[in-house]
Amino acid sequence: MSLIEVKNLTKTYKIIKKEDGLMGYFKNLIRPKYEEFKAVKNINFNIEEGELVGYIGENGAGKSTTIKMLTGLLTPTSGEIIIDGIIPYEKRIENNKKIGAVFGQKTQLWWDLPVIESFRLIKKMYKIPEGEYRKNLKNFTELLQLEDLLEKQVKNLSLGQKMRCEIAATFLHIPKIVYLDEPTIGLDVLVKENIRKFIKDINKEKKTTVILTTHDLKDIEDVCDRIILLDKGQIIYDYGKIEDIHMKEAELEDILKEIYRGAKIC
Amino acid sequence: MLKTMLELGKIHFKEYTIYKSNFYLFTLNRIVEVIVYIFVWQAIYMQTGDAGGYTIEEMVTYYILVVTLSSIVLWGVNEDMAHAIRNGRINKELLSPISYFKYYFGIYLGEIGFAIPVSVAVLIICSIFWHIVLPTSWINMLLFLLVIVLILPTSFFIPEYR
Ligand SMILES: Nc1ncnc2c1ncn2[C@@H]1O[C@H](COP(=O)(O)OP(=O)(O)OP(=O)(O)O)[C@@H](O)[C@H]1O
Numbered sequence: 001m002s003l004i005e006v007k008n009l010t011k012t013y014k015i016i017k018k019e020d021g022l023m024g025y026f027k028n029l030i031r032p033k034y035e036e037f038k039a040v041k042n043i044n045f046n047i048e049e050g051e052l053v054g055y056i057g058e059n060g061a062g063k064s065t066t067i068k069m070l071t072g073l074l075t076p077t078s079g080e081i082i083i084d085g086i087i088p089y090e091k092r093i094e095n096n097k098k099i100g101a102v103f104g105q106k107t108q109l110w111w112d113l114p115v116i117e118s119f120r121l122i123k124k125m126y127k128i129p130e131g132e133y134r135k136n137l138k139n140f141t142e143l144l145q146l147e148d149l150l151e152k153q154v155k156n157l158s159l160g161q162k163m164r165c166e167i168a169a170t171f172l173h174i175p176k177i178v179y180l181d182e183p184t185i186g187l188d189v190l191v192k193e194n195i196r197k198f199i200k201d202i203n204k205e206k207k208t209t210v211i212l213t214t215h216d217l218k219d220i221e222d223v224c225d226r227i228i229l230l231d232k233g234q235i236i237y238d239y240g241k242i243e244d245i246h247m248k249e250a251e252l253e254d255i256l257k258e259i260y261r262g263a264k265i266c
Numbered sequence: 267m268l269k270t271m272l273e274l275g276k277i278h279f280k281e282y283t284i285y286k287s288n289f290y291l292f293t294l295n296r297i298v299e300v301i302v303y304i305f306v307w308q309a310i311y312m313q314t315g316d317a318g319g320y321t322i323e324e325m326v327t328y329y330i331l332v333v334t335l336s337s338i339v340l341w342g343v344n345e346d347m348a349h350a351i352r353n354g355r356i357n358k359e360l361l362s363p364i365s366y367f368k369y370y371f372g373i374y375l376g377e378i379g380f381a382i383p384v385s386v387a388v389l390i391i392c393s394i395f396w397h398i399v400l401p402t403s404w405i406n407m408l409l410f411l412l413v414i415v416l417i418l419p420t421s422f423f424i425p426e427y428r
């Protein structure tokens with residue numbers, strides 16, 4: 001059994017269809033018309049413990065939708081998800097204890113308080129033993145260069161500083177699986193590098209499984225050992241090992257461009 | 267589990283108190299409210315000399331208590347929830363290792379921890395400026411205190427929608 005098993009996963013969003021004009025507005029109030037939109041169509045994959053997976057695709061391909069289903073935030077329209085033996089949207093809390101997640105620029109840190117306060121709360125919420133908490137904090141502070149940030153109020157941090165703290169907060173309880181939805185969006189080259197190295201290090205040390213979405217191919221090349229490529233809600237490419245792609249003697253970027261344009265390789 | 271909720275309450279409370287002026291402003295706000303009520307009733311008593319058999323002191327006491335207690339009752343987590351839904355913070359809340367209900371009960375404890383001192387301050391300040399009529403019997407007093415205790419869970423489960 002794999003750590004993450006996804007079978008025939010589909011998500012259909014229901015959208016209220018807007019009608020023009022005042023009459024349309026009132027008609028909508030009384031009998032709203034729904035339109036359906038298939039964001040994820042019948043996808044399948046398995047992910048083993050310790051894998052670093054790049055989940056990529058164009059804007060609107062359905063990446064965030066998939067991540068939200070994997071974390072249990074959204075219920076699939078049909079299909080199956082089993083994460084470490086449980087169905088995430090049915091046993092949310094149990095699943096939450098084992099995972100960590102970052103959603104783009106949304107922060108889980110307490111805006112008005114010093115960063116360390118958020119870390120302490122995480123320690124209490126996840127019941128991290130004192131010794132382990134200290135060890136992780138020390139380790140992360142070093143790896144992500146947080147020394148000068150811990151006592152600062154979150155609202156006073158720059159985007160890059162905030163994201164480094166956010167990443168530390170996400171890994172603090174040493175989750176088994178971490179979902180990172182565009183963790184490097186809007187960051188400078190050095191911070192990106194810092195974060196990539198951190199993910200790699202933790203993965204090596206703790207065997208943390210990471211699923212990462214991004215539009216920065218450098219993230220993929222540096223961090224991931226597997227890519228899953230999504231296009232209009234369907235997986236069109238799941239190559240397993242990233243080395244195999246490089247063997248084709250083309251740049252990842254060119255290959256992806258080709259795929260994005262609709263041309264199939266393999 | 268209660269400990270985790272208390273921690274959540276504590277951190278939420280700290281968020282309020284980061285702005286020390288919050289406490290003074292909320293208190294002042296409530297006192298202004300009391301003053302407005304009292305002016306209105308003083309005007310009424312001046313005109314009619316009577317309102318349903320209550321003395322002006324009793325009426326003043328009533329309004330001081332109304333304002334004092336409403337600053338506890340009206341304090342709910344509904345606004346925080348609505349905010350979290352709109353700005354997407356709800357995703358992170360739903361991903362926390364305790365249930366949404368317990369999460370917000372913790373937050374509520376923080377709110378109450380802030381609201382009660384405000385209420386007490388309002389009551390003390392008002393009782394300096396106006397004469398507060400004491401209950402006529404101990405039974406009444408005890409029932410009143412019981413009601414205050416019951417307010418807390420009620421205002422969590424049935425929030426006042428502002
Ligand atoms: N709540 C929703 N209701 C209706 N449609 C939605 C909803 N959320 C997403 N969609 C639609 O589903 C599709 C997939 O969205 P999703 O956010 O998963 O894309 P994405 O791959 O994460 O894109 P990006 O790279 O831009 O973040 C999009 O076309 C989007 O408009």
Ligand SMILES: [Mg+2]
Pocket residue numbers: 063064065181
């Ligand atoms: Mg997205």
